Amino acid sequence: MNKIYNVGVIGGGVSGVITALELAKNGVETVLFEQKNSVVNGPPFCHLHAGGNLYPDISDEQCRILMKQSIEMARLFPQSIDKRPTFISIPKTQKYDVNKIQSRLEMLVEYYKSLIDEDPENEILGAPEDYFKSFSKAEIKALAEKPEVKIPSTADEWMTNSLKFIDYEKLKTPVSIVQEYGWNLFRLAAQAQLALNKSENCLLKTNTEVKSIKDVRNQKVDYNWEIHTENDVFKVNYLVNSCGFKTGQFDESLHIKNERLIEFKAAYVSKWQPILGLIPELIFHGERGTPNGMVQLTPYSDDYYQIHGMTQNITLFKDGLIHAKKNEAQPKFKADINQKLDKGWDEKDIEQRTKSAITSVAHYLPDFASATVGGPPLFGAQQIPGDDATLRVGEVSFPYKSYARSEIVKASSALTVANQIIDKIQEEGIIPLLKKKSLNNFLLEAVSKNEIDEFSMELAIERGYPGALSKLVMNL
Ligand SMILES: Cc1cc2nc3c(=O)[nH]c(=O)nc-3n(C[C@H](O)[C@H](O)[C@H](O)COP(=O)(O)OP(=O)(O)OC[C@H]3O[C@@H](n4cnc5c(N)ncnc54)[C@H](O)[C@@H]3O)c2cc1C
Structure with a gap:
């Protein structure tokens, strides 16, 4: 694999897919690895916490x-x-x-x-x-x-x-x-996966577990990290660890201690x-x-x-x-x-x-x-992240140069984290400065409601759930 990607994202949960989609929207060459056969296939979500009213104890x-x-x-x-x-x-x-x-x-x-x-x-x-x-x-x-x-x-x-x-x-x-x-997770998963499949700038590697990463920043090569899978080695300039509850597995190999x-x-x-x-x-x-x-x-x-x-x-x-x-x-x-x-x-x-x-x-x-x-x-x-079990807003940390670790607690924080990572990648000069941020993502907008209806139903059934879970109650 001789191609050098600007960014390698490990983990295709809500955080990884949104980071990859926002990078791809801006033309940044990205590779996204997900060990399962479809994205957003980890812990569930069902509630859009638009006010935190499920948590009387938070600030x-x-x-x-x-x-x-x-x-x-x-x-x-x-x-x-x-x-x-x-x-x-x-x-x-x-x-x-x-x-x-x-x-x-x-x-x-x-x-x-x-x-x-x-x-x-x-x-x-x-x-x-x-x-x-x-x-x-x-x-x-x-x-x-x-x-x-x-x-x-x-x-x-x-x-x-x-x-x-x-x-x-x-x-x-x-x-x-x-x-x-x-907030319907099957529909989000379907829209994200269909959008990633259509993207020219992001290579989505499902069924691909990252086995290890190698820090080559101090070696005389023109990339910073090697990402090792079962059969390949991918070269990237910036590494995003979006492995959810398993983010620590790669921190451990980099000797980063983290609470x-x-x-x-x-x-x-x-x-x-x-x-x-x-x-x-x-x-x-x-x-x-x-x-x-x-x-x-x-x-x-x-x-x-x-x-x-x-x-x-x-x-x-x-x-x-x-x-x-x-x-x-x-x-x-x-x-x-x-x-x-x-x-x-x-x-x-x-x-x-x-x-x-x-x-x-x-x-x-x-x-x-x-x-x-x-x-x-x-x-x-x-x-x-940290030691406060009541924390509901986690974000991102940058323990090393060219390395970001997503630490979201609620799925709603995923876009904030993606934007913070993209700012950092620009700051480090890995990609040129981008135009002013817009909330629109043409890759997501190109996916039709019909496509989402069909693929989200397929995902729910394939994962062993009733297809009805992929439908909106307020389907007006
Ligand atoms: C029961 C429950 C209910 C919840 N309800 C809500 C809710 O209503 N609203 C809300 O906002 N949040 C909710 N959450 C929290 C929400 O699920 C998480 O915040 C969110 O899913 C985290 O996303 P993530 O992308 O950081 O991690 P994950 O979704 O865990 O994604 C990490 C991905 O990395 C992949 N991965 C890991 N290691 C590797 C590797 N070595 N190689 C390749 N891939 C790898 C995993 O397969 C996984 O797909 C709930 C959580 C639970 C457990």
């Missing part, structure tokens, strides 16, 4: 960053955004203060207005005055009496549909409907009876890791629902959150978690955990007890 600053980054991602991947809102509530048993949640929502409205002032195209969450609506006990009682609406279009209608099922006596008031949308946590988590796929009116995503806050951790019900098409429950017997796992040991860059999970990551789940575990997840939802929606297992769990491991 206002993290909420603002999540909102800004989410808006940028939604502008880049509109075909993967499910424009239905989220119902946010605090059970009476929980410590969280409703007033604090309300004032944070008000802060977010002002921030959203400022983003629209900067660029009117940022108005993708609807009008700022409709970003959230809160409902008192009396309003809830009145809306609960109204008939459901097949496809709701106002906060009141979404609330009415939710109240047909929710045991609202268990909740503090007010409760809120917030414009935090769903990081990695966490294994899972969400469960269930199927319920058909209901008359669409419901929003439902959040019942709870302290993470306790038996009453947050419950999250995410509606999908064709009566499928995804469930997260932030307790040890549902989404979280014993020894699922681990810290890098001293002098270790890549923390290592125990055998049972590695077994799930590498070989999949046994049926008994799927049945047991999905049923626990259904029971946790039925605590707030008694009728949901009739739901059944709808498919295998969506699962994976993610990294959290």
